[in-house]
Protein backbone atom coordinates (compact mmCIF):
# COMPACT_ATOMS: atom_id res chain seq x y z
CA UNK A 1 0.00 0.00 0.00
CA UNK A 2 1.49 3.31 -1.05
CA UNK A 3 1.72 6.12 1.45
CA UNK A 4 0.96 9.56 0.21
CA UNK A 5 4.04 11.66 0.92
CA UNK A 6 2.33 15.02 1.42
CA UNK A 7 0.09 13.45 4.02
CA UNK A 8 2.98 11.71 5.71
CA UNK A 9 4.64 15.05 6.42
CA UNK A 10 1.85 16.10 8.75
CA UNK A 11 0.79 12.79 10.20
CA UNK A 12 4.03 11.11 11.06
CA UNK A 13 2.52 8.78 13.66
CA UNK A 14 -0.22 7.39 11.49
CA UNK A 15 0.38 8.18 7.81
CA UNK A 16 -2.56 7.94 5.47
CA UNK A 17 -2.21 5.69 2.47
CA UNK A 18 -3.34 6.75 -1.00
CA UNK A 19 -6.02 4.07 -1.06
CA UNK A 20 -7.41 5.21 2.30
CA UNK A 21 -7.58 8.79 1.08
CA UNK A 22 -9.15 7.79 -2.22
CA UNK A 23 -11.79 5.81 -0.33
CA UNK A 24 -12.52 8.81 1.90
CA UNK A 25 -12.72 11.11 -1.14
CA UNK A 26 -15.20 8.70 -2.78
CA UNK A 27 -17.32 8.69 0.39
CA UNK A 28 -17.42 12.50 0.58
CA UNK A 29 -20.28 13.99 -1.50
CA UNK A 30 -18.11 17.08 -2.10
CA UNK A 31 -15.28 15.19 -3.83
CA UNK A 32 -16.96 12.00 -5.09
CA UNK A 33 -18.54 13.45 -8.30
CA UNK A 34 -15.29 15.11 -9.41
CA UNK A 35 -13.05 12.15 -8.51
CA UNK A 36 -15.33 9.62 -10.22
CA UNK A 37 -15.33 11.66 -13.43
CA UNK A 38 -11.56 12.25 -13.26
CA UNK A 39 -11.03 8.50 -12.93
CA UNK A 40 -13.16 7.87 -16.04
CA UNK A 41 -12.40 10.77 -18.36
CA UNK A 42 -10.04 13.67 -18.97
CA UNK A 43 -12.84 15.92 -20.18
CA UNK A 44 -14.66 18.29 -17.91
CA UNK A 45 -18.28 17.25 -17.43
CA UNK A 46 -20.96 19.69 -18.52
CA UNK A 47 -22.66 21.91 -15.94
CA UNK A 48 -25.90 19.94 -16.50
CA UNK A 49 -24.12 16.78 -15.36
CA UNK A 50 -22.76 18.42 -12.22
CA UNK A 51 -25.85 20.53 -11.42
CA UNK A 52 -27.64 17.86 -9.30
CA UNK A 53 -24.57 17.38 -7.06
CA UNK A 54 -23.95 19.07 -3.71
CA UNK A 55 -23.03 22.80 -3.56
CA UNK A 56 -19.53 21.80 -2.35
CA UNK A 57 -19.01 19.54 -5.39
CA UNK A 58 -20.11 22.33 -7.70
CA UNK A 59 -17.47 24.61 -6.16
CA UNK A 60 -14.77 22.29 -7.48
CA UNK A 61 -16.19 22.12 -11.02
CA UNK A 62 -14.71 25.48 -12.24
CA UNK A 63 -11.25 24.26 -11.16
CA UNK A 64 -11.45 21.06 -13.24
CA UNK A 65 -8.25 21.88 -15.13
CA UNK A 66 -6.31 22.50 -11.91
CA UNK A 67 -7.48 19.23 -10.36
CA UNK A 68 -5.29 16.19 -11.00
CA UNK A 69 -4.96 12.60 -9.90
CA UNK A 70 -1.84 11.29 -8.15
CA UNK A 71 -2.00 7.58 -7.28
CA UNK A 72 -5.77 7.81 -7.79
CA UNK A 73 -6.12 10.65 -5.26
CA UNK A 74 -7.55 14.06 -6.13
CA UNK A 75 -5.16 17.01 -5.82
CA UNK A 76 -5.38 20.71 -6.59
CA UNK A 77 -2.34 22.10 -8.41
CA UNK A 78 -1.78 25.62 -7.12
CA UNK A 79 0.39 27.90 -9.25
CA UNK A 80 1.58 31.43 -8.48
CA UNK A 81 0.37 34.12 -10.89
CA UNK A 82 3.75 34.45 -12.60
CA UNK A 83 4.04 30.66 -12.81
CA UNK A 84 7.35 30.64 -10.93
CA UNK A 85 6.14 28.32 -8.18
CA UNK A 86 3.56 25.62 -7.76
CA UNK A 87 2.47 23.17 -5.10
CA UNK A 88 0.24 20.13 -4.87
CA UNK A 89 -2.58 20.40 -2.40
CA UNK A 90 -4.44 17.26 -1.39
CA UNK A 91 -8.22 17.78 -1.63
CA UNK A 92 -9.04 16.83 1.92
CA UNK A 93 -12.18 14.75 2.47
CA UNK A 94 -14.51 16.04 5.19
CA UNK A 95 -13.89 12.99 7.37
CA UNK A 96 -10.21 13.98 7.77
CA UNK A 97 -10.58 17.69 8.51
CA UNK A 98 -10.62 17.43 12.32
CA UNK A 99 -7.63 15.11 12.35
CA UNK A 100 -5.68 17.49 10.13
CA UNK A 101 -6.55 20.64 12.10
CA UNK A 102 -5.50 18.93 15.31
CA UNK A 103 -2.17 18.29 13.60
CA UNK A 104 -1.70 21.78 12.08
CA UNK A 105 -2.97 23.74 15.11
CA UNK A 106 -3.07 21.68 18.33
CA UNK A 107 -0.04 19.42 18.08
CA UNK A 108 3.43 20.19 19.40
CA UNK A 109 4.47 21.26 15.89
CA UNK A 110 1.19 23.18 15.43
CA UNK A 111 1.97 25.30 18.46
CA UNK A 112 -1.51 26.86 18.73
CA UNK A 113 -0.59 29.62 16.30
CA UNK A 114 -3.22 32.13 15.18
CA UNK A 115 -5.58 31.95 12.20
CA UNK A 116 -3.16 33.28 9.56
CA UNK A 117 -0.28 30.94 10.43
CA UNK A 118 -2.61 27.95 10.76
CA UNK A 119 -4.18 28.88 7.39
CA UNK A 120 -0.88 29.16 5.56
CA UNK A 121 0.45 25.96 7.10
CA UNK A 122 -2.71 24.09 6.11
CA UNK A 123 -2.72 25.50 2.57
CA UNK A 124 0.86 24.42 1.95
CA UNK A 125 -0.34 20.86 1.40
CA UNK A 126 -4.14 20.79 1.54
CA UNK A 127 -7.22 22.32 0.02
CA UNK A 128 -10.97 21.93 0.56
CA UNK A 129 -13.99 24.05 -0.20
CA UNK A 130 -14.49 25.57 3.27
CA UNK A 131 -10.85 25.58 4.35
CA UNK A 132 -10.70 29.20 5.56
CA UNK A 133 -14.02 29.05 7.45
CA UNK A 134 -13.07 25.75 9.10
CA UNK A 135 -9.63 27.01 10.18
CA UNK A 136 -11.11 30.24 11.58
CA UNK A 137 -13.76 28.31 13.53
CA UNK A 138 -11.19 25.80 14.81
CA UNK A 139 -8.88 28.53 16.13
CA UNK A 140 -11.77 30.57 17.56
CA UNK A 141 -13.17 27.58 19.45
CA UNK A 142 -9.81 26.14 20.58
CA UNK A 143 -10.09 25.75 24.33
CA UNK A 144 -6.34 25.94 24.94
CA UNK A 145 -6.00 29.21 22.97
CA UNK A 146 -8.98 30.73 24.83
CA UNK A 147 -7.59 29.71 28.21
CA UNK A 148 -4.21 31.13 27.35
CA UNK A 149 -5.61 34.53 26.38
CA UNK A 150 -7.42 34.88 29.73
CA UNK A 151 -9.99 37.57 30.53
CA UNK A 152 -10.15 40.47 28.07
CA UNK A 153 -10.17 43.24 30.68
CA UNK A 154 -6.96 42.34 32.43
CA UNK A 155 -5.53 45.18 34.47
CA UNK A 156 -1.78 45.46 34.58
CA UNK A 157 -0.20 45.94 37.97
CA UNK A 158 2.64 48.40 38.37
CA UNK A 159 6.04 46.73 38.77
CA UNK A 160 7.25 47.20 42.30
CA UNK A 161 9.64 45.69 44.79
CA UNK A 162 8.22 43.56 47.61
CA UNK A 163 10.33 43.36 50.73
CA UNK A 164 9.85 40.34 52.96
CA UNK A 165 11.77 39.69 56.14
CA UNK A 166 10.82 36.12 57.02
CA UNK A 167 9.40 32.92 55.61
CA UNK A 168 5.63 32.70 55.19
CA UNK A 169 5.02 36.45 54.99
CA UNK A 170 3.99 36.50 51.37
CA UNK A 171 3.45 33.99 48.64
CA UNK A 172 2.99 34.12 44.88
CA UNK A 173 0.54 31.94 42.97
CA UNK A 174 -0.09 31.22 39.35
CA UNK A 175 -1.94 28.68 37.24
CA UNK A 176 -0.24 26.64 34.52
CA UNK A 177 -2.24 24.91 31.78
CA UNK A 178 -4.16 23.77 29.92
CA UNK A 179 -2.44 20.35 29.96
CA UNK A 180 -3.70 16.97 28.71
CA UNK A 181 -6.30 15.43 31.00
CA UNK A 182 -4.71 13.22 33.68
CA UNK A 183 -6.16 9.96 35.06
CA UNK A 184 -7.38 11.97 38.07
CA UNK A 185 -9.19 14.38 35.69
CA UNK A 186 -6.79 17.27 36.25
CA UNK A 187 -5.82 19.80 33.59
CA UNK A 188 -4.13 22.61 35.53
CA UNK A 189 -1.28 23.07 37.99
CA UNK A 190 -1.51 25.59 40.81
CA UNK A 191 2.02 26.79 41.57
CA UNK A 192 2.81 28.50 44.86
CA UNK A 193 6.08 30.02 45.98
CA UNK A 194 7.17 31.65 49.20
CA UNK A 195 8.80 35.01 48.48
CA UNK A 196 11.40 34.67 51.21
CA UNK A 197 12.53 31.04 51.05
CA UNK A 198 11.57 30.49 47.39
CA UNK A 199 9.93 27.24 48.54
CA UNK A 200 7.71 26.01 45.70
CA UNK A 201 4.59 23.84 45.75
CA UNK A 202 2.71 22.49 42.75
CA UNK A 203 -0.84 21.16 43.04
CA UNK A 204 -2.84 19.65 40.20
CA UNK A 205 -6.38 20.92 39.61
CA UNK A 206 -9.35 19.95 37.45
CA UNK A 207 -10.14 23.60 36.60
CA UNK A 208 -9.00 27.13 37.38
CA UNK A 209 -12.10 28.29 39.23
CA UNK A 210 -11.47 30.50 42.28
CA UNK A 211 -13.45 28.15 44.55
CA UNK A 212 -11.41 25.09 43.57
CA UNK A 213 -8.18 26.99 44.11
CA UNK A 214 -9.35 28.30 47.48
CA UNK A 215 -10.17 24.75 48.61
CA UNK A 216 -6.73 23.56 47.51
CA UNK A 217 -5.07 26.40 49.40
CA UNK A 218 -6.87 25.50 52.61
CA UNK A 219 -5.54 21.94 52.31
CA UNK A 220 -1.91 22.99 51.84
CA UNK A 221 0.74 23.73 54.44
CA UNK A 222 0.44 27.33 53.36
CA UNK A 223 -2.87 27.47 55.19
CA UNK A 224 -0.92 27.41 58.49
CA UNK A 225 0.90 30.58 57.67
CA UNK A 226 0.31 33.53 59.91
CA UNK A 227 -0.14 36.09 57.15
CA UNK A 228 -2.18 35.66 54.01
CA UNK A 229 -0.76 38.06 51.54
CA UNK A 230 -1.44 36.42 48.23
CA UNK A 231 -0.18 37.66 44.91
CA UNK A 232 -1.64 36.00 41.89
CA UNK A 233 0.36 35.95 38.70
CA UNK A 234 -0.83 36.69 35.22
CA UNK A 235 -4.44 35.61 35.47
CA UNK A 236 -5.93 36.66 38.81
CA UNK A 237 -6.22 39.96 40.59
CA UNK A 238 -7.48 40.30 44.13
Ligand SMILES: [Zn+2]
Pocket residue numbers: 105106112113139142143144145146
Ligand atom coordinates in the same frame (compact mmCIF):
# COMPACT_ATOMS: atom_id res chain seq x y z
ZN1 LIG B 1 -5.26 26.62 20.02
